[in-house]
Amino acid sequence: MKVYQTKEIRNIAIVGGNRVGKTTLAEAMAFHGNVISRRGSVEDKNTISDYRELELERQQSIQSTVMYAPFDGIKINMIDCPGFDDFIGETISALRVADSAMMVINAQNGVDVGAEIQWRWTKKMNVPVLFVINQLDHEKANFEDTIRQLKQYFGNSVLPLQYPVNAGAGFDSVIDLLQMKLLKFPANGGKTIVEDIPESEKDKAEEMYNAIVEAAAENDEALMDKFFEAGTLSEDEVARGLKMGIANRGTFPVFCVAAKNDQGVTRLMELIKNTAPAPDETAGVKTLSGKVLHCNSTEPMMAYVFKTAIEQHLGEVSFMKIYAGEVVSAMDVQNVNSNNKERLSQLLCIAGKNREQVEKAVAGDIVATIKLKFTQTGHTLAKTGDDMIEQTVYPEPKFRTAVKAKNNADDEKLGAVLNELAKTDKTFLVEYSKELKQIILSGQGEQQMNLMKWIIEKINKIEIEYFPPKIPYRETITKSAEAMYRHKKQSGGAGQFGEVHMMIEAYYEGMPNQTKYPIRGTENYDLPWGGKLIYNNCIVGGAIDARFMPAILKGIMEKMEEGPLTGSYARDIVVSVYDGKMHPVDSNELSFKLAGRQAFREAFKNAGPKILEPIYDVEVFVPSDRMGDVMTDLQGRRGVVMGMDSEGEFQTIRAKVPLAEMNKYSTTLSSITSGRASYGMKFAEYQQVPADVQSDIIKKYEEENKEEE
Ligand SMILES: Nc1nc2c(ncn2[C@@H]2O[C@H](COP(=O)(O)OP(=O)(O)OP(=O)(O)O)[C@@H](O)[C@H]2O)c(=O)[nH]1
Ligand SMILES: [Mg+2]
Structure with a gap:
């Protein structure tokens, strides 16, 4: 292969919603680039892009496929991305290195939720977008309506450079506005026939061409001046203006194809060559x-x-x-x-x-x-230096599951395999939670987890099992309480003695640093699991030596790590040790640690203990007509709707929802919206659980622990 120079390269991420025809289009482009000698199809399971066993089984792209197609002196590098939302990480990685995204839209369905979500990523990552309207041969193809939707969702900078004259069954012709010709594409690879624009289309074509000239002029001041003076621009000037506009996301051109029948594909490749930015024509990295x-x-x-x-x-x-x-x-x-x-x-x-x-x-x-x-x-x-390129930022996980090997002997091997998989998919996170004593996998959805399971079982030959992960509850108190504990042991040899009196109170942010007992020293801890512990020394008259105070704290911390209600971490507590007793011979650190631990436990039980649960900020992106169903479902999950914004025909619902209620949310959301919605979630805060939920949780904990005993 020849060495392609920077200007001779186009890096295109092929994106878009589910099953719009990305892989089929990539196949046709690879065919015209002579990378393959015959065009495969998704149905025949012989495309070069969907070749992995699971992709063949499902007839769906699951990972991105990097491909290339030499064409007329340039090399088009294509990354065929999966449309399914669970695999958005693949799309984000591709957008990161693409100099433009080619967003494929199915002329039958118009803008779908996948296109919307991916559009937002292109915007965030500042990647130019070229729209390709595919499946124009479909009997329900509707070009005008698709353009209307594109403009509605993505703005008036959406600019058709072609339009079909006979969309639907029998489709074969477009008006190509840059050539001002009618192009006829015989089905399945026949040579394009170029004809004059028929009389009946002339006015429309003229009008649409003028819109292109204006858009081209808008992207460059010199061109604008020229346009005002002369009333039009030359072909070269239009091309230059367009290219600039596309590169800086000022213009989003629209092309037409029917990929399955290989119609319009070579012209599309020409247009990519002429209008898509080369690697040195974008904002850079x-x-x-x-x-x-x-x-x-x-x-x-x-x-x-x-x-x-x-x-x-x-x-x-x-x-x-x-x-x-x-x-x-x-x-x-x-x-x-x-x-x-x-x-x-x-x-x-x-x-x-x-x-x-x-x-x-x-x-x-x-x-x-x-x-x-x-x-x-x-x-x-x-080659040299220590500077590095900024890393790609991936979305927060929104799906979690616990995993274990069916056979305990595989545990260690499973850990290693999971870590390897996490390296290949940056949205797949693996964590061993010491707190929950579970391996927690998190990512973008159930399908992604199924893919991982498939790989682990088929390729790594480890049978695994998914099960609902435990919820990382927290415990805290709601009122103050006092308790004392005397630890005393005298069974031959050296004895043990320590007595601790303490008061505990609920901590809240900005609370005054004082208690019923005068404070002589205070320590303020940010707990590793979130929340606070304030430890006050209120001892008077040397009732407990200062050297025992750290041991008492240690005892308290031990109990906080395993809360008295459900064994969850405790948080947000002020402990004031105000009295105690020592024995001249038998007192030691161990005794005070145990006394501190027991006193804390007693006090905690009497201080109105409460379970806190993690609450997530959930953002659901849903077509307006499905909003009611989504809201009802969220409310059923104890969610509190915080607000709504509308964007085109979509609504974003913002809600606070307990993590415990989000299990399998993606599956439910998909079924109540026919797959037209998407969501994201992020940890927000801990909140008290309602009383009935609390008693359920405690009951369940006690039952589980009984079983273990
Ligand atoms: N009628 C018609 N069908 C098409 C066309 N392009 C693709 N298809 C069909 O649409 C279905 C999906 O095509 P794919 O190429 O797998 O779509 P995709 O966008 O890659 O799908 P995912 O990667 O799974 O999101 C297949 O059955 C294709 O044969 C087209 O131009 N016309
Ligand atoms: Mg595909």
């Missing part, structure tokens, strides 16, 4: 030192690893985008994040299951390498 890299091939080499995958026969493959300089095979580089040397033993251009070895690639290009030892997704590889 920031490094930690504040430098912005614009894909300059003469600077010292720097590359960003955006994806790590385990591929058959290759093992771990690292995909990187070169942001500066060039890479050659067998080059030694530095992994700046892990501070290790790595050798790029082989460079590969990968198109799904097709792989081609290359000797060299320059800034802007995407290549893969294998057998890196210390490199993970998000790392920077550089």
